[in-house]
Amino acid sequence: MKAVFERTSGLIDRETHYCPGCTHGIIHRLVGEVLEELDALEQTVGVASVGCSVLSYHYFNCDMTQAAHGRAPAVATGLKRVLPKERLIFTYQGDGDLASIGMGEIVHAAARGENITVIFVNNAIYGMTGGQMAPTSLLGQKTATTPEGRAAQTQGLPIRVSEMLATLDGASYIERVSTHDVPHVIKAKKAIKKAFQNQKDEKGFSMVEILSTCPTNWGLNPEESMQWVKDEMVPYYPLGVYKDHSYKGDGV
Amino acid sequence: MRVVFNEDYCKGCNLCVAFCPQAIIHLANRLNQKGYRPAEVIEQEKCTSCAACARMCPDTVITVYRPERKKEKVS
Amino acid sequence: MGKVLMKGNEVIGESAIKAGCHYFFGYPITPQSELVAYMAKRLPEVGGLFLQAESEVSAINMVYGAASAGVRVMTSSSSPGFSLKQEGISFLAAANLPAVIVNIARGGPGLGNIQPAQSDYFQVTKGGGHGDYYTPVLAPSTLQEIVDLTQEAFRIADQYRTPVILLGDGVLGQMMEPVEFKETSEEMHLFEKDWATTGTVGDGPPKTITSLDLNDVSLEERNRKLQEKYETIKDQEVRVESYKMDDAIYGIVAYGTVARIVKSAVDRAREAGMKVGLIRPISLWPFPSSYIRKLSEQLQLNKLLTVEMSAGQMVEDVRLSVEGIVPVHFYGRNGGVIPTVDEIYQEILKLKYGVMV
Numbered sequence: 001m002k003a004v005f006e007r008t009s010g011l012i013d014r015e016t017h018y019c020p021g022c023t024h025g026i027i028h029r030l031v032g033e034v035l036e037e038l039d040a041l042e043q044t045v046g047v048a049s050v051g052c053s054v055l056s057y058h059y060f061n062c063d064m065t066q067a068a069h070g071r072a073p074a075v076a077t078g079l080k081r082v083l084p085k086e087r088l089i090f091t092y093q094g095d096g097d098l099a100s101i102g103m104g105e106i107v108h109a110a111a112r113g114e115n116i117t118v119i120f121v122n123n124a125i126y127g128m129t130g131g132q133m134a135p136t137s138l139l140g141q142k143t144a145t146t147p148e149g150r151a152a153q154t155q156g157l158p159i160r161v162s163e164m165l166a167t168l169d170g171a172s173y174i175e176r177v178s179t180h181d182v183p184h185v186i187k188a189k190k191a192i193k194k195a196f197q198n199q200k201d202e203k204g205f206s207m208v209e210i211l212s213t214c215p216t217n218w219g220l221n222p223e224e225s226m227q228w229v230k231d232e233m234v235p236y237y238p239l240g241v242y243k244d245h246s247y248k249g250d251g252v
Numbered sequence: 253m254r255v256v257f258n259e260d261y262c263k264g265c266n267l268c269v270a271f272c273p274q275a276i277i278h279l280a281n282r283l284n285q286k287g288y289r290p291a292e293v294i295e296q297e298k299c300t301s302c303a304a305c306a307r308m309c310p311d312t313v314i315t316v317y318r319p320e321r322k323k324e325k326v327s
Numbered sequence: 328m329g330k331v332l333m334k335g336n337e338v339i340g341e342s343a344i345k346a347g348c349h350y351f352f353g354y355p356i357t358p359q360s361e362l363v364a365y366m367a368k369r370l371p372e373v374g375g376l377f378l379q380a381e382s383e384v385s386a387i388n389m390v391y392g393a394a395s396a397g398v399r400v401m402t403s404s405s406s407p408g409f410s411l412k413q414e415g416i417s418f419l420a421a422a423n424l425p426a427v428i429v430n431i432a433r434g435g436p437g438l439g440n441i442q443p444a445q446s447d448y449f450q451v452t453k454g455g456g457h458g459d460y461y462t463p464v465l466a467p468s469t470l471q472e473i474v475d476l477t478q479e480a481f482r483i484a485d486q487y488r489t490p491v492i493l494l495g496d497g498v499l500g501q502m503m504e505p506v507e508f509k510e511t512s513e514e515m516h517l518f519e520k521d522w523a524t525t526g527t528v529g530d531g532p533p534k535t536i537t538s539l540d541l542n543d544v545s546l547e548e549r550n551r552k553l554q555e556k557y558e559t560i561k562d563q564e565v566r567v568e569s570y571k572m573d574d575a576i577y578g579i580v581a582y583g584t585v586a587r588i589v590k591s592a593v594d595r596a597r598e599a600g601m602k603v604g605l606i607r608p609i610s611l612w613p614f615p616s617s618y619i620r621k622l623s624e625q626l627q628l629n630k631l632l633t634v635e636m637s638a639g640q641m642v643e644d645v646r647l648s649v650e651g652i653v654p655v656h657f658y659g660r661n662g663g664v665i666p667t668v669d670e671i672y673q674e675i676l677k678l679k680y681g682v683m684v
Contacts, residue, residue, distance in 0.1 A: 001254070001317035005303035008312070012533075016311060020288065021265030025310025042528045047392070048537070057535045063524035065395040066537035068418050071388035074380065078392020078400070079524070081376050082350050087526050105388070108381035182271060182304045215265075222265040 010036040012061045019127075021222020023179040023212040024052060027121055028059055030189045031092070034196055035062065044088040045079050047072045049102070051094035052127040060092075067091075070102025073109035076116045088199050090117040096126045099135040099161050106165070110205045113170035117195045118207035120161065122176075123214040124233060131217030135159045138236055143217070158236060162209045166242035172204035174243040178211035180229040184239075211237060254299040255306075255316050257291055262313045264288035268305035274298050277305055330505040335495065336361035338470045338506050339403070339429055340369060342477035347512025348399040348427070349375030352389035354382060356408045357441040358497035359431035363403065383408040387415030387428070394424035395536050397523030399481055399515060403429030405497075406439065406447050410455070416490050417456030420553070421538030423522075425484035427477070428462075429493045431500040434663030442663025443497030443584060448640035451492045452612040459550055461557050463564060464492045464611040466582045470504035476609070478511045483564060485518035487556055494611060496636065498584040498665065560613055567615035571597060572604030575626055577678045580606045580619065580645050580655075581634045585666065589634055592671035603675055611641070616648035623653045630678045632656045634671055636664070 007013065010032025018024045035041050044062040048054055050069035057064035067075040072091035080089045098106050098120050109116065125143055126132040133143040133150055136158050140149040150158075162176045173195060177188035188210055195206035211233050213225035220228055255277075262284060268291050269277045276298045279289035291313065293299060301318035333341070340362050343351070351370060353363035363379070370377040380386035386402045393400040404412060409430040419426055432447040434440040454460045463483050465476040473495070480491040524534050540546035571593055572578060581589045586607040596603045606622065608615050623631065631653050633642040642657040649655060658674040660666045 002320050003315060004301050004318045005306040005314070005316040007315065011312060015261050015286075018310060020263035020310075021267055022310055025312075026308070029310075029312055043526050045396075045524045045526055054539060057537055061533060063526055063534050064537075065392070065524045065535070066422075066539055067391065068388060068414055071385065071391070071415070074385040074388035075392035075395070077378070078350075078352065078389035078394075079396050080392075081378060081389075082393045082396045082398045082400070083525060104381050105385050108385065182307050185307050222267050223270045226267070226270075 008032040008036050010034070010041060010061055011059050014058065016059055017055055018052065019216045021213065021215045021225060022052070024121060026179045026185060027119065027188070027210050027212060028056065030185070030192050031090070031119055032060065034189065034193045037193065038196055038200065040088050040196065040200070043086050044090065045083065047076045047079065047089065047091045049091060049093040049097040051097050053092050053094055053121065054128065056092050070097050070100070071105055072097065073102065073105040073114070073116070073118065077109060077112070077114050080114060080116050085202070088117065088196060090119060090196070092119045093121065094127070095120070095122045095124065095134045095136040099159055107168070110165045110168045110171040110207070113172065113204040115199055115202055115204050117199045119192065120207055120209045121212045122161070122209050122237065123212040125214050125217050127214045127217055136161070138232060160237060162207070162242045165207060170205055171207070171243050172245060173198050173206040174209070175241045176209040176211070176237060176239050178229055178234060178239055180211065180226040253317065254296050254301050255293050255314060258313045259284045259290035261311045262288060262290035263311055264290060265310065267308045267310065268314060271304050271308040273302060273304060274300060330507050332503055332505050333470065334361055334501065334503050335470050335473060336431065336500045337365040338473045339477055339493065340365040341508055342474045343401050343427065343481070344369060344373055344375070345508050345510050345512065346399065346478040346481040347515040348401050348481060349373060350393045350398050350400040351377050352380050352386040352393070352400070352402050353377070354380050354386050354404060354408060356405045358433055358443070358500045359403050359405045359429065361500070362429065383411035384415065387412040390426050391415060391419055391424060394419065394426045395524045397520035397525060399485070401427045401429065403431065405431045406433045406435045406444070409447060410450065413450070413456035416462060417454070417458055417460060418538055419490040420460035420462060421458060422536050423488040424490065424536070425488050426490045427480045427484055427493060428490055429495065432494065432496045434661070440663045441497060443665060444636045444661055444663055445496060445583060445585065446637035446640065446661055447494070448611065448635070448637060451494050452614070460553060461612050462490050462492050463560055463613070464494055465566070466494045466609060466611050467499065468583045468586045468607065470499070470502070470506045473499065474506050474508055482514060483560070485515070487560055489556065494583070496584055564610055565613045565615050565618065566609035567618050568607040568609060569622065570605040570607065572606060572622060572626065575602050575604035576629045577601065577603040577675065578606050578623065578628050578631045579603065579634060579675065580608070580631060580641070582608045582611060582641065585634050585636055588666060588668055589671055591668045592675055595668065595672050596675045601675060601679060608641070614644045614648070616644065619645060619648040620650070620652070623649050628653050630654050630656060632658060632674060632678055634666060634674070635659045636666070637661050
């Protein structure tokens with residue numbers, strides 16, 4: 001028998017704290033596989049943000065530092081600017097961390113064309129703290145802080161981060177992908193690999209926004225959650241490449 | 253065995269069950285040490301080693317194998 | 328190296344560079360912006376990096392990243408900007424990360440103004456962020472002392488793996504005085520930083536830097552070690568100066584810019600026959616408590632007077648030090664007002680004669 005699919009050495013061999021069916025687990029695996037395939041684990045320093053993935057430093061099999069809520073892109077900038085060029089720096093952030101408290105940091109990291117890789121997990125909710133509204137929560141979406149469903153007049157409209165950051169000349173590669181079925185998981189991995197390869201090739205700021213599930217706080221089972229991503233999130237957050245040019249070297 | 257489940261890590265989330273094209277995965281009737289019903293495959297011979305289950309698994313529970321084809325053994 | 332006439336803010340920058348600090352993340356705010364501009368010009372010249380962040384919050388977190396990589400790193404700000412860094416400083420303290428943070432204090436609270444003040448004393452000495460932590464705080468009163476204390480700040484930061492605060496004010500930042508620099512960067516190599524997250528690169532298991540600990544008992548244990556570190560710093564890093572205290576019966580306690588003004592007032596009072604001197608804390612944390620108490624006991628001091636450019640903050644630590652064995656008076660101006668020699672001289676006279684003479 002020949003193994004066709006095995007556990008990646010990019011992840012430390014242990015159970016995770018994530019809820020059953022939470023696609024953080026899939027995304028962690030994809031990042032681990034990519035780092036393994038790029039033979040970059042020894043070169044990599046990851047920055048964990050604050051949210052469900054705060055404990056990601058227990059899982060990624062590389063050096064990790066843990067940032068204050070919203071500040072991972074700034075911590076990553078500090079690391080990237082002082083470590084040798086070969087080092088790969090990535091942040092792993094949720095939508096509350098990146099698009100709410102940390103919006104300033106991510107916008108300026110992109111505007112600076114910071115040569116880092118940002119893994120942005122968009123599950124349209126604050127998971128760790130019990131299901132509050134996030135900047136990416138959809139209209140009508142019931143959360144702990146929008147019990148009647150998110151209403152535009154009071155809570156404003158969900159933010160399409162990839163499109164927004166793509167307007168920044170400093171950003172080199174921005175793609176939104178999803179994990180709601182096998183073909184999309186495969187595509188997500190391709191995007192993550194490209195985002196890390198870009199950094200290796202010093203092409204500047206790369207971010208992959210990954211639509212993800214939160215069965216516990218959506219009040220859906222894992223399978224229904226995948227369906228919700230497909231039926232509700234993808235229409236509002238269209239998948240695709242929003243920026244793909246090498247800012248550094250090939251000119252703007 | 254074509255598909256092996258590390259039952260201790262399984263959280264019984266059912267995604268592999270949902271995404272297996274051959275529909276041969278189901279949750280066992282026993283509980284693992286975390287209190288979840290782990291996924292398992294009885295009819296291993298029906299598995300095509302496509303690894304859809306392993307790709308959809310959030311907890312790296314699944315390892316997938318494929319029988320060596322005769323030709324490969326010779327070379 | 329010889330003397331150089333320089334502005335205080337720039338003296339901080341050059342001293343840091345001479346201490347081997349080649350990384351600076353800054354943000355503009357009066358009255359410390361010259362330091363930011365100086366580093367922007369100078370650091371590239373020494374193969375270092377200057378980066379202007381989008382906010383003080385971002386700047387302190389860039390410092391957190393660089394410190395995680397084990398390099399000597401600095402940031403600076405002024406009062407309102409320093410407040411924005413407090414969460415980051417708490418994280419640096421909790422994660423045992425060395426860094427130097429400069430606060431060139433200005434009139435407050437709120438937006439306040441850009442004139443000098445000492446009204447950030449509480450925020451810098453009492454661990455202004457959340458959780459049980461302290462940061463060593465050094466308070467120079469001359470530009471030459473800025474040189475020495477900046478370099479000491481980096482040594483303390485590396486030796487104890489802690490953020491260290493250099494506290495100045497608008498006067499020190501903006502004034503010019505001749506200073507002499509010395510190179511202390513070779514000292515950097517005394518401190519092994521195998522904990523730094525620089526990539527494993529073939530040397531063992533991955534390293535992690537975090538201040539999160541969901542287990543209460545183990546967090547308490549981490550905090551116990553942190554407090555143990557602070558006890559060690561209290562033992563070894565107190566700095567204080569006395570001026571004309573040998574036969575004094577009145578003691579003035581003041582630091583930084585105000586201490587310079589008090590020296591002139593003490594000289595005048597001495598000429599008028601008053602037995603008065605100055606006690607000048609240089610490390611505001613660890614505060615020279617036992618020093619002040621012993622001196623008060625030995626000299627049987629009649630009264631202590633604390634003078635600050637604030638509504639009275641360090642005075643509390645002075646009272647705590649003497650625990651009532653000596654009455655502690657306070658005189659202060661704030662909002663950016665600088666007390667004059669005359670004003671302080673009058674206050675000294677009041678110590679003796681009880682009323683305004």
